Amino acid sequence: MTDLTCLTIAEIGEGLAVKDFSALELTDAYLAAIEGGNGALNAYVAVTPEKAREMAKASDTRITKGEAGLLEGVPLGIKDLFCTEGVHSQAGSHILDGFKPTYESTVTANLWADGAVMLGKLNMDEFAMGSSNETSHYGPVVSPWRARGSNMALVPGGSSGGSAAAVAARLCAGATATDTGGSIRQPAAFTGTVGIKPTYGRCSRWGIVAFASSLDQAGPIARTVKDAAILMKSMASIDPKDSTSADMEVPDYPAVVGQSVKGMKIGIPKEYRVEGMPEEIEALWHKGAEWYRDAGAEIVEVSLPHTKYALPAYYIVAPAEASSNLARYDGVRYGLRVDGEDIIDMYEKTRAAGFGREVKRRVMIGTYVLSAGYYDAYYLRAQKVRTLIKRDFEEVFEAGVDAILTPATPSAAFGVADEDMAADPVKMYLNDVFTVTVNMAGLPGIAVPAGLDEKGLPLGLQLIGRPFDEAGLFKAAQIIEDAAGSFAPDRWW
Template identity: 80%
Template sequence: MTDLTRLTIAEARDCLARREISALELTEAYISAIEAARRLNAYIVETPDKAREMAKASDARLARGEARPLEGIPLGIKDLFCTEGVHSQAASRVLSGFRPPYESTVTANLWADGAVMLGKLNMDEFAMGSSNETSCYGPVINPWRAANSNADLVPGGSSGGSAAAVAAWLCAGATATDTGGSIRQPAAFTGTVGIKPTYGRCSRWGIVAFASSLDQAGPIARTVRDAAILLKSMASVDPKDTTSVDIEVPDYEAAVGGSIRGMRIGIPREYRIDGMPAEIETMWARGADWLRAAGAELVDISLPHTRYALPAYYIVAPAEASSNLARYDGVRYGLRVEGTDIVDMYEKSRAAGFGAEVKRRIMIGTYVLSAGYYDAYYLRAQKVRTLIKRDFETVFASGVDAILTPATPSAAFEVASMATASPIEMYLNDVFTVTVNMAGLPGIAVPAGLSADGLPLALQLIGRPFDEATLFRAGQVIEDAAGRFSPEVWWA
């Protein structure tokens, strides 16, 4: 049999059901792979003993014929998710030593469905970043390399550890979160599939908050089918999260492979930005051709307020971060640096605990919320957000079923290559993704080809609220046409 870590979730599930492999054998294969791949820095904490214990329990259930939907499937968990008794630090010094006495709703759902936890995955500090270089544990290394180059590349962010681990066969799938593109952009950079579901589809309870009106959990996986399997387990209504929505979670896997004949796919003219590489434009056109060949109708659409989305996002998100991160004061948990008085202690603890990017965003957020600037910046950004949402509503009301765009403006770039650049250059990586969060819509990134340097490129599909099933159907068409892409192993 092939290397067990190369099995998709769907394949592993079937092998486990037929008793061709055991959950413990599958878990041991991943534990060995993780140990051989520490060069990638994808995992912050490995939990092999816990994984083995969970795998043995899964084998017992399999033997009794009581398998649950994810029985024995080994997963990696982004460090933003609280896991009971296990390091949960949001990759920040300010949460040093925090081991929560509770479990996030999303991870609790996964364990209830039989999944196995391999460990906690690296990420940008407090999910603030587009390259996974702001982590206090150092950058994650993308398992992909450009042709004829040994330069380390970023995996994207903030869910870079999740994307890199899935791409490098260090877990069968991973949890991730998306505030402005943090699932879709790293998936695009690593040749994996990532879906940001509709806001409210997955509970935010037990997930360390960045921007509460934008944050949403979702999976990163190797295939569209695997992403559908994971989202089915992750999604739920939750009385502990008043923003979670009480709408039945459909069988997303059943949608995979369904026909898209007669579906209307919108191509937004505003996403043709100045300076976009020709290979991105070519991939976009090729993706439209694939969908047309499968029976979809491609229509030109306009989302006129797209140009304002990025600046509005970088007002709203830092404002909410400024509020959410005020709780990290060195008093109740996490890092504490003693001072001459309580104010001095606050200042020293926060100065030592937060990294440069987090400090930058807290200061931006505090500024736009301050007296005299609230109306000029924050209130205006929220009005723009309403207009962005209205643009999408108008398009969907016209009969468009989904929207096709590029996922990122480029392929993965080198680690530290933007160290001396303006922060705005880094923020531009989110230009195609932030609108989805501002409008609360679902979006999926699916690998669609390779760049001239042999690096993954992806297309994004944007859907109606709570219509992730349509994205899985259309996403499978792209995956079937483009094929699947894997990096050459150089790290083991």
């Protein structure tokens, strides 16, 4: 039998249906993989073996009764940003020490209702602030990928680095993730996995620890486009507990995977040809366009003139909202408390000890741009730029373009504790150059593995879609997957 941890989610469903293996056997195989590999990769911050086996046994019972759900028996990893009832939920931060919610996030509740099994909580950048998964209180995640002929530890991307690394290393069949400025798509591109950021409002944000409320969106990371579509169908829903969730029917995403893209119009934005972009990224982009031509799609050049303002505007809006959202962590009601002489002293000492360096940096930037005298000059202006970015996309889609093809990242994965990145935070922020526009405009975007660089490391292409047209993205993304094939790291851990 194939190693159970190598099966895709689609294959798991088929195998369980004909009783090639049980949900419990599958779960035990993944728990063994975690036990053997997590020490090297640091992808999980909490493993829940008892809960996983209990959920798997319940799945086996439902399968026997003919009551299997969409994700029956599928073992998943959950990003530490999602609240899971009675289980470690700390957003990768010291300030939430010991926090175990008494409630379940809507997205994870949807997954459990469809029969999925929880293996544990996945590492992430603290409060989802980072592009390398090095800001976590639990230490950096190490990518399962290594450059050819090198033993240097590489980052898996961030903030959903634990999710991407666990999926790529076969430590879960799929994972939940979140994307505020690229935190699903960038790690997916770095690890040879598929990651989709849905349209803002497609998935409920209720029970997900907030970073920037107008930008955050949950989505899946998986090994194949079809697996991502299956997860997305379960995760998406209307939710009365989240006023920003969209009251729209969730399409049958898996059904569109593999359909023809003949007649689709794919846009290539000229503004994404950024200065200093490596030749191999440019070449991969051209190759992607050729794959679509060969599949019968029409390739057109488009213009998104306000793209150059997206990154600076994002790094005003996101820290401003973070400053507001993170004000609630004060040592009074839950998590870490450092005693002080009075309540103000306690607040200050708790926040100083509880937040990491990157979170403090962004809270301070956010507090500054929201302060009297600077609000209009920074935050208000950034919101106006955001409107212009959104309008750029609207004009392109109104002209008949169905999806936009871009690189997912400006390079392949870099090293853990890279000195250049550590010395200059702006270099780290530039990793989001191709992804932040999608969040600013509230659009769906998917990253798909498209090839390997000269060192044998994964590179991804990104497709940006019309609002709520995730189905169109899944259909188009399959063309890249079929042309490029799938990629898995050589096991060293």
